[in-house]
Amino acid sequence: MRADENELLTRVGPATPMGKLMRLYWIPALMTQELVAGGAPVRLRLLGENFLAFRSPDGEVGVIDHQCAHRCASLFYGRNEDGGLRCVYHGWKFARNGQCIEMPSEPAETDYKARVKLRALHVTEKYGVVWVHMGDRATPPPLPHFDWDELEAGHELSVSFMMRECNWLQALEGDIDTCHVGFLHLGAAGPDDFEEGTLNYYRQLPENLAPKYEAIETGYGNVYCAYRHAGPDHFYHRIGQFAMPFWTMAPSEPMDHIRARAWVPIDDFHSMLVVIGGPRSATTVRKDGTPVPGTSSPIRYLPNTTDWLGRWRIEENPRNDHLISRExxxxxxxxxxxxxxxxxxxxxxxMGPICDRTKEHLGTSDRMIMLTRRKLMRAAAALRDDGVVPAEVDEVERFHNVRAGFAVLPKDADWLDYYNARRAAWSGGAAQPIVRMRRPAARTPEKAA
Structure with a gap:
């Protein structure tokens, strides 16, 4: 990868091609519970810009520029009153839509509040999340969802946030790199730690650490399948997703599971992982019932602070080497x-705040990562050069019937046929099948070994 390509992919400020692409989409910004009616505003950094999020005493949410339009004092110190935030410097008051509604320091004859308005983002609340749209469209597109409505109808919907101290893209790429699971997470286990049998999913990972891959571009992003032997007559398939512009689905559950992750850029050097979906059900336990060493541990959050980078940080971080124990x-x-x-x-x-991808040496296990980078670069360049808005921005039904998971299939079965059949079942036959652009290579046991 060239240095200019890396810049194109990683920089998300308001003047950058990738930043402009990101601003076309709805962004999960906060958990609903973070904003208390009439409570203190919350500093919110998104795509390198600073805002304040607050819930007015009547329960409605606003996200506005954090600086007062008068003398640029921060409204973080303002009063959350009926109707909006009041700056404590000179008393100017701003509604949730950014409009100045009171200018008490100015005589009545020179009051010009009707002509003063802060930038305010479009806001909506759904699925336990406060969503914002940072684009300049008067009417934002519909809110996309990954079958969460179906999940809410009969199951508990879980939401979690976790900040990561690195660029959004390298965080996201870790989630579409399924090959690392057998090393980073299950490296302490061998095949004999798990029960024998075709349907023992976790046995297949340490049994074959170098799966074969196929990655296909779709109408919402990309899909991949990593496959390996599962006994003499079957293959174990891990099917995962990338959806524009920063969503992933990892194959950590059986195929029907609904769980999506957003890798939201806070700025060029920090990102927020937002997970929305059903709770985890699969566990990495050995045949004696104990977890694989190192895989099971609760997330330990530091207390949230009020600074721009103070939300949803974990105890293990670069300053303490993520509490690694060499022993x-x-x-x-x-x-x-x-x-x-x-x-x-x-x-x-x-990898550092922004990975220098010019130093990489990629292999066949990186096919999904390469395809995703190309898709993002093409979309950002098309918007920059020709004003082309990706179709899925408005055609949000493309995000429906998109799921990830694992499955064991007969060795002569086509994983894409299986996945398209599952999509048809989820949608009642309405989902458009995913189509390859070319015929896949033969999948003989020797080739997949």
């Missing part, structure tokens, strides 16, 4: 780092 690494755990999310975080943060 545990040498005697028990492959990494010496406790917990799968922390292991992922340690690796992507270790």
């Amino acid at each position: 545990v690494q040498n005697s028990e755990s492959f990494t010496g780092i406790q917990g799968i999310p922390v292991q992922d975080q340690a690796i992507t943060e270790s």
Whole structure:
């Protein structure tokens, strides 16, 4: 990858091509519970810009520029009153839509509040999340969803946030790199740690650490399948997703599971992982019932602070080397780092604030990553050069019937036929099938070994 391509992919400020692309989409910004009616405003940094989020005493949410339009004092220190935020410097008051509604420091004859308005973002609340749209459209597109409505109808919908101290793209790429699971997360386990049998999913990972890959571009993003032997007559398939512009679905559950992750850029050097969907059900336990060393550990959050980067930080971070234990690494755990999310975080943060991709040497296991980079670069360049808005911005039904998961299929079965059949079942036959642009290579046992 060239240095200019890396810049195109990673920079998200308001004047950058990728930043302009991101601003076309709805962004999950906060958990609903973070904003208390009549409570203190919350500093919110998104795509390198600073805002204040607040819930007025009547329960409605606003997200506005954090600086008062009078003398640029921060409205973080303002009063959350009926109707909006009041700056404590000179008393100017701003409604949730950014409009100045009171200018008490100005005599009545020179009052010009009707002509003063702060930037305010479009806001909506759904699925336990406060969503914002940062684009300049008068009417934003519909809010997309990944079958969460169906999940809400009969199951508990879970939401979590976790900040990562690195660029959004390297964080996202870790989630579409399924090959690392057998090393980073299950490296302390071998095939004999798990029960034998075709349907023992976790046995297949340490049994074959170098799966074959196929990656296909779709109408919403990209889909991949990593496949390996599962006994003499079957293959174990891990099917995962990338959806524009920053969504992933990892194959950590059986195929019907609904769980999507957004890798939201806070700025060029920090990102927020937002997970929306059903709770985890699969566990990485060995045949004796114990977890694989290092994989099971609760997330330990630091207390939230009020600064721009103070939300949803975890205890394990670059300043304490993610609490790695070399003793545990040498005697028990492959990494010496406790917990799968922390292991992922340690690796992507270790690449630096923005990874220098000119130093990479990619292989066949990186096919999904390469395809995703190309798709993002093409979309950002098309918007910059020709004003082309990606179709899925407005055609949000493309995000429906998109799921990830694992499955064991007969060795002569086509995973894409299986996945398209599942999509048809989820949608009642309405989902458009995903189509290859070319015929896949033959999948003989020798070729997949």
